Amino acid sequence: MCNNFNKKFIDEASKALRDQNEDASDDAYGYMKQAAAIAIKGVLQNEGGPFGCVIIKGGEIIGRGNNKVTSSNDPTAHAEIMAIREACKTLNSFQLEDCIIYTSCEPCPMCLGAIYWARPKKVYYGCSKTDAAKIGFDDKFIYQELNMELSKRKIPFEQLNREEAMKAFKAWEEKEDKIEY
Ligand SMILES: [Zn+2]
Secondary structure: OHHHHHHHHHHHHHHHHHHHOOOOOHHHHHHHHHHHHHHHHHHHOOOOOOOEEEEEEOOEEEEEEEOOHHHHOOOOOOHHHHHHHHHHHHHOOOOOOOOEEEEEEOOOHHHHHHHHHHOOOEEEEEEOHHHHHHOOOOOHHHHHHHOOOHHHOOOOOOOOOHHHHHHHHHHHHHOOOOOOO
């Protein structure tokens, strides 16, 4: 009797907690664990850095990714990018509507940009960028570069032949059946 009461109380309390913050459920912890497991697997298989990511929609994993920079000679093969590509393929869409991203580490500026373009509902991250910097993955300089005058960046940026490049913009502006995003 007493046990039943306790169980009922705990069930109701955890339900209330989930209603209040439905994403931070046991499932959420499980998804982050999967992101971390993918990261470890990537390290053991010499695929790249220790980063993993899963993307969830409606309780299902629709995209997975781990860092494959060194094994695929692709500097953009970060876990989040790989997972976003797979998830978008699964959904046959260029938007991650109502999706939740679980990434084993706080995204770098490139992935942050990709995440904003993909427009998911929420992002959970495991390790922080400070944790990443401690093991040699420091993306602080990219954040610093963002605020730098273009000509003073470590990689110089210089504007050239705007007139020619603007023709593509004009074509877009005039196109009537374009798919906006
Ligand atoms: Zn990244």
